[in-house]
Amino acid sequence: ELLERGFIHPSVSPWGAPVLFVKKKDGSMRLCIDYRELNKITIRNRYPLLRIDDLFDQLRGAMHFSKIDLRPGYHQLRVKEQDISKTTFRTRYGHYEFLVMPFGLTNAPAVFMDLMNRVFHEFLDKFVIVFIDDILVFSKSKEEHEDHLRTVLQILRQENSEVITMDPAKVEAITKWPRPTSVTEVYSFPGLASYYRRFVEGFSRLALPLTKLMRKGEKFVWNEEREKSFEELKQRLDSAHVLTLPSGSGGFQIYSDASKKG
Template sequence: MDLLARHFANLLCAEKKLTFKDKEGAEFSFSGTKLPRRRKLILSALKAKKCLEKGAVGYLVSVVDLTKEAPRMEDIDVVRDYPDVFLEELPGLPPDRATEFVIDLIPGAALVSKAPYRMAPTELKELKVQLQELLDKGYIRPSISPWGAPVLFVKKKDASVRLCIDYRELNKLTIKNRYPLPRIDDLFDQLQGAKVFSKIDLRSGYHQLKIKEGDIPKTAFRTRYGHYEFLVMSFGLTNAPATFIELMNRVFHDMLDTSVIVFIDDILVYSKDKETHVKNLNAALQRLRKEKLYAKFFKCEF
């Protein structure tokens, strides 16, 4: 800044021009190149799809105003009538459902039992905490199963860690569930003409589905602090996504591709106008209430 002041510099940002003067008053200038203003390019969904098919890379971006106050449930029409759907914590073990998580093994499969992985002292401390949380919620119980998978921690985006069970060996022995996962482009096709949307994110979706009683011992895992098994569906099991999609399709079967699309534990309610959307959102939330499925309010958008 001192250099600019000494030489009486004059900067015209709009013209991309910087002018200096010497002591005798002589001037000399530097000018940047003026580029033509770019025309905004808007592609139709069909053209964008063709570009993607030809190998173009697409980015889906959403803009969020962080200065706005977080919405409150009581301020949102329809949603305020369903506080029992948006609980802060799951109320315990899920009810019995028509869909259960099963682990069918290939013929002749031998059981898997591996020693626990080594952990740092800080990880062991966190392990104690997370095991106790799972026990308190009733998601796991002490086990005497001959099966046993090791555990490890995985970092989340917020720098906290999630306890994960290394089910890779069990997954190799599991018969794969061929229930079809929805194609993203097919889901987008259903949204043509829709103008009003609501996104519902289920709270710990996998933990809202029980494991078949006879398959619970196969989920056993070993830790420094004991041997446990899951009563609810756990992350890392090979057929978990397909089973959850099956559950969601059962729940919303008559609403799919007319007012609702689902992808694992994410639900999108869509409509052509606000009046219809009130009815569609009501119907979706009533279905969640009836099936005792719970959502995470702060991750939903209405």
């Protein structure tokens, strides 16, 4: 994926950091590059990273909040030409180097936060708080919050930051996914689809006919129920709604589901 998006390309650099895999909360694996040896000889950027508690002190009196996550934040910064070879990492599939700033470099958080603070300098602590790749917009009234959000999104648009859309590449990959012909292929589809499970109400129930095939000893039988589940998931993800936080003004009702189907 990094290669397809133009974030990396093959390298002949004498550098080469090893690659590690770290388990995420959902059980899948995250690619991590061990830049510890490079970090040891890197001159540290002393840009101050503020404490979360100090940032929250700015929120007194605010009643409306919106959090914007810049994904993938670091990859929006290009690496200097003379430093590209230093980002090289080695895998069993080849030797690659980053054209954009990778995760794992000791100065990456400071460099990115410096950039974001310069972008939003005029509005910091007025209605914007920046912490690395997260932007918190806070306001005292709904009307004021709408104006503040409009200002922030306009600035991001001017900086060519795509922050309000789902990843079209992932959605397209899901909608064009061919019908599975083996248990191995069944494993792959729910794994990719679950990336956006929070956008689909009842995702676990819809995916149940497919996830049953992943049980130990289950034979691969593709029937009408599984075909319906497969197509329904693709359709739901292709037309997924935007998520928003509830206002809370009308209270909440919680329904627990013990049916093993939800």
